[in-house]
Amino acid sequence: MRRLGAVQQKVPCLFVTQVKNEASTKREHQTFQVVATQTLNTAALNADVRNAVPTEKVDGTCCYVSEHKGVPYLWARLDRKPTKQAEKRFKKHIQSKGSSEDFVWNVDEDIKEVPEFWIPAKEVKCCKGKPYPDENGHIPGWVPVEYQKQYCWHSCVVNYEAGVALVLKPREEESGSLEVCTVYLADLLEQTLELVGTNINGNPYGIGNKKHPLHFLIPHGVFELKDLPALNQHSLVSWFSSQEGQVEGIVWHCRDGSLIKLHRHHLGLCWPLPDTWLNSKPVRVNVDLCKYECDFASSFLFSQLSKKDKLQFDRLGDILLE
Structure with a gap:
């Protein structure tokens, strides 16, 4: 089993994804879906995903x-989030520019306070010595x-x-x-x-x-998946229909330390399920x-x-x- 540190980096999907303007089947009140295309993600290929160790993505x-x-x-996961006013400015910027890339945060004024012993996740970027929000406007972190x-x-x-x-x-x-x-x-x-x-x-x-x-x-990574099929949509959709495939998703642990994921929702498949692989053993x-x-x-x-x-x-x- 690969040991993970306090890393909360954005984990790439196995496939290139696209956004569909349909209500999400994963998150309530989300008006769009992120779905997989037929094309393998460049990040996955560069990480040699075909020789990675696939493990069950556990829903917790x-x-x-x-x-x-x-x-x-x-330690529990606790993200620092923007104040209501800062979040309104952030969303307005995204609507006008199409992305959050050029938005500038004033961390002292725009981000909510957190408990005394809060620490940022290891891969959080810093600006002027302070943790800086990611592309979603959050600073991932932990609290004891x-x-x-x-x-x-x-x-x-x-x-x-x-x-x-x-x-x-x-x-x-x-x-x-x-x-x-x-x-x-x-x-x-x-x-x-x-x-x-x-x-x-x-x-x-x-x-x-x-x-x-x-x-x-x-x-994380403790439930290794055996005999996965070829890494294409048709084969993986069929695998998710098998008994072993009754899981929330797959996380590949690559030799270079990176992670690649695939969620059932990326393939238009439902979760949760009446019977899961974890509860069949x-x-x-x-x-x-x-x-x-x-x-x-x-x-x-x-x-x-x-x-x-x-x-x-x-x-x-x-x-x-x-």
């Missing part, structure tokens, strides 16, 4: 593990996950006293199976992960329920808390999953908390 919210207060910490209400679902998958996180990943001992386990945050340093579960993005994987929410972290719970010298009484999710330690389930949706 992006997180990052890095140090805070001298210890490994989970404390125990505030707005980050309650992030908080439930980490225990800072023990320094561990609840992770969903392939089970090494059994191909085609998954496992829920505890992983030291120190072993996840400078990696990005996806938080998935009951209250994230409409829960496309059917994890947990409203009465007993269930959430996990998934390291058996999963084993390996959450043994006895090996940690700390009290997990206040960590509800850890405590509940520890009661199911060594149990195996037919699919993720079958793991129900008490």
Whole structure:
């Protein structure tokens, strides 16, 4: 698995895309669609995408593990965004010029404040020593996950006293199976992960329920896809119709470190789906808390999953908390 840092660069699509003036099937209130053409993107070809490692694009919210207060910490994605007045000027500029390329920001006045410990993502451009907005008018970044209400679902998958996180990943001992386990945050340093579960993005994987929410972290690039077809639209549309193709999309990890993506929506295909590839696999719970010298009484999710330690389930949706 390729380890990722706190990188939030714009990931190119596998194909050259075009904008259609039709309502988006991906985002509410978006009046246009970004669709793939038949032509492979030059960026993908230059990155040697045909020899890259294809992985499942997981539908969750992006997180990052890095140090805070001298210890490994989970960080949530938080973009700095423009004020209402600045956003109006920005949109007016785009409408008149056709792009955001020549728009000039006054970062001190045009961009909203963020929490004290906020940091920009690594590839954010700087101007006069300050992080500068991207082509969308945002400054991608991260904020450490404390125990505030707005980050309650992030908080439930980490225990800072023990320094561990609840992770969903392939089970090494059994191909085609998954496992829920505890992983030291120190072993996840400078990696990005996806938080998935009951209250994230409409829960496309059917994890947990409203009465007993269930959430996990998934390291990016951990679910490698096997036997992908030729990189053309017809073959990939057919693959997305197969059982293994019941995924949100594909991310190719290239040898030069770059990423290339393809979302179902680029091909006019629906997401979410009634049955997903991730929720079709058996999963084993390996959450043994006895090996940690700390009290997990206040960590509800850890405590509940520890009661199911060594149990195996037919699919993720079958793991129900008490």
